[in-house]
Amino acid sequence: MIFANGxxxxxxxxxxxxxxxxxxxxxxxxxxxxxxxxxxxxxxKNTVSFYYDPVEVMENENTIEPAAYIISVxxxxxxSVSGGK
Numbered sequence: 446m447i448f449a450n451g452x453x454x455x456x457x458x459x460x461x462x463x464x465x466x467x468x469x470x471x472x473x474x475x476x477x478x479x480x481x482x483x484x485x486x487x488x489x490k491n492t493v494s495f496y497y498d499p500v501e502v503m504e505n506e507n508t509i510e511p512a513a514y515i516i517s518v519x520x521x522x523x524x525s526v527s528g529g530k
Contacts, residue, residue, distance in 0.1 A: 449512035456494045463527045470526045
């Protein structure tokens with residue numbers, strides 16, 4: 446499950462084994478997420494969170510839903526790494 450976690454964070458929650466696989470891929474090549482709006486990426490046992498600046502996304506992408514934009518960027522990558530879960 447991926448969701449907006451406050452104003453500046455997108456969080457993906459899944460089984461620990463899936464997050465472990467995502468972390469390994471992240472350590473290897475950064476998950477191939479090349480996006481200037483995503484800053485820190487933080488892992489816990491069951492989550493991976495992506496921090497971003499919503500105002501910068503809104504201004505540069507002409508959107509009032511910055512979380513939706515960030516989700517659209519990370520969701521395909523997370524789906525491919527997690528095996529489509």
